[in-house]
Amino acid sequence: MTQQEIIIYGVAALAFLTIGGIGLALTSGDTNSAARKRAKSIGSGDRGSSRAGKGDDTSARRKETQKMLDKLREQDEERKKSLVPQNIKAKIDQAGLSISPTVFWIISIIVGGVLATLAFLSGADGVVAWGYNLKSRPVVIAMAGFTGLLGIPRWTLSHMAARRSRKMTNQFADAIDIVVRGVKSGLPLAECLQIIARESPAPLGPEFKTLTDSIAMGTNLERALQNFFRRVPLPEINFFVIVLTIQSKSGGNLSEALGNLSAVIRSRRMMREKIKALSSEAKASGMIIGALPFVVGGLVFVTTPSYILELFTTETGHFLLVLSTIMMTMGITIMRKMINFDM
Secondary structure, eight states: OOHHHHHHHHHHHHHHHHHHHHHHHHHHHHHHHHHHHHHHHHHHHHHHHHHHHHHHHHHHHHHHHHHHHHHHHHHHHHHHHHHSOOSHHHHHHHHTOOOOHHHHHHHHHHHHHHHHHHHHHHTTTOOGGGTOOTTTHHHHHHHHHHIIIIIHHHHHHHHHHHHHHHHHHHHHHHHHHHHHHHHHTTOOHHHHHHHHHHHSOTTHHHHHHHHHHHHHTTOOHHHHHHHHHHHSOOHHHHHHHHHHHHHHHHOOOHHHHHHHHHHHHHHHHHHHHHHHHHTHHHHHHHHHHHHHHHHHHHHHHHHOHHHHTHHHHSHHHHHHHHHHHHHHHHHHHHHHHHHOOOO
8 A cells, every 4th residue: 555545544534533523523512402401491390390389388278277267267256246245234334334224225215205305396386497397297206216215325325335445445454564563473363363453443443353253252264254355345355365264274374475465455556546646637537528518507507597498398308308318327437437447
């Protein structure tokens, strides 16, 4: 073999090796790229599926927790309804009055009779200034009697109960602090409750006096606390009853539990005051809007009485008065719902 042939075969071999290397490199690069893409897609799919699985588990746990909370809330509402009667006797107790339901109904009948009598006498001689005629007198008398029998006494009772509840709520956190300090110093729970009954002003002191007297007469703690919540159906009293009932059954650090409860009650009070401050503008607007028709009517009566008396002396005026009363009641109720926040 000559030298020229050896050079030709060597060049051909080198060319073959170069072409093969280039093809192998290109093929392996595509394979590795495809493999990397496949592995990446699989990995992302696994992560996506794992994330989806975790998301499904979290959503399921959240739904289960919400169902449990709803069930506990329903049970607590049922317990409240079973413990707190909604009758006149309960309302009288919540208002702090020492009268019987019979006396309350007698007072209601007297108030209704007085208002009905005034409505009858005001139109007996046909005085136009009062705006009553023979067709409207029975309706007016019936409405006055109904308002005096069921309206004014019940509203007064509810107002007194709400005012007493506000006073007790403001005093209750300090009373719990007395129990916390007494328990930490080694006093028994009954003695701490007696200190509250002796030292706290009305209305909290007399209620705790009734509670301690019930315990002293032999009533067990759970029953006495339930009677306490029945007389004073407030959320703060409900929390207090639950804490003491659980502690009496399962034990635990009573001072720590009541200390946390005191902090919660004070936080609720601060939140209530903050809501009151934020909603004061809306309440003032509602009061102005609600009083505006009466103020305008009074000014029109002062300037031109004959113009405004058409509402009271004609059947069309009576119809407009009834319609406006219904619309005003609906508007005031809606505004009250919008600015009244329940806690």
